[in-house]
Amino acid sequence: MTTTEQTAAELRAARERFISQWGVISAAWGINRTMAQIHALLLVSAEPLATDEIMAALQISRGNVNTNLRELVGWGLLRVVLRKGERREYFEAEKEVWKIFCTIVRERQRREIDPALAVLRECAERTAKLKGAEAEEFHGTMRDLGQFVAQAAGAMDKVARSERSKIMPLIFKMIK
Amino acid sequence: MTTTEQTAAELRAARERFISQWGVISAAWGINRTMAQIHALLLVSAEPLATDEIMAALQISRGNVNTNLRELVGWGLLRVVLRKGERREYFEAEKEVWKIFCTIVRERQRREIDPALAVLRECAERTAKLKGAEAEEFHGTMRDLGQFVAQAAGAMDKVARSERSKIMPLIFKMIK
């Protein structure tokens, strides 16, 4: 085996390790495995890929690839690329880590934190005027939880809307 | 219906809304529904509860309650309470929001971020000495991802290990 072949093999192995493990890790964050694997594949792919290439690389069905590609585009993590003279769509991942981070933070906020906050607020409001130790304690818990979540989410959102070059030094100074 | 009865009914309704919705929300964060519901129930319960009371309140089986209580104790979100003259165990949730937050951040770090970082580092190392544009680009991606995740996790960890009274003002100043 030549050196070039060894390099290619080693690179392929590392790529596969990343793709497969990224899928496992994402599952713990409420993202489905295939979606994470497609994202990982495109993240480490030098060129944009089309549906058939992804099907082949990950050994999964057309329907599955299609659904998850749309979902990733919906998240704003992929861009559609068209090549002249070709009808099919290629997909390309955003590769700048800071941008990926900001996109994910903002989407999760919108999809998950905002609805959670609405529930907390509703529970706090409904019990605001009730008398009695039990009711007051419950109201207090809902209010505290709501305030805290709102503050934390606000901070994250602020970070995700900043420019990396402006916010990172501040964070570094803060945590020393 | 008396005013007291109305208050009691309204409070019960708000409690149930919180418990059921908290379960749904948690599912989006990779925490199972029942575990989240048990945690929610204990969060809004004035007194510690025992297995049978939780079974009755949430209409779930003994095995299920037992498993999820142990899991929650493992996370450090519940304390076991023993009452004199009684053999059975009661469970009580930590109610201070800041402490809950710190506990969750630290546990997720340990369980999910650290393993993820290990994979990124491994992938970066394995490809560090390979030649060629492809290999170098892959290596760069892994290195950037790893550095970013390590930084972000470090910042979160720092926050979660601080005292609330010290860190919150800093965060407020930062995000203005």
Next chain:
DNA sequence: CTGAACTTTCAGTATATACTGAAAGTATAA
């Protein structure tokens, strides 16, 4: 010891979620 009070385990089952692949749909070039 023995039995009562309580906890844990786990095989079997239910439920939710993800995936397949073929058929239907759409757009374009000739």
Next chain:
DNA sequence: TTATACTTTCAGTATATACTGAAAGTTCAG
């Protein structure tokens, strides 16, 4: 308008995950 190249949909199926409940295990008072 028809053939071709591609995308989308979705009923059916597979897989993973959660849950049940009864049996086995543990602890302790008497």
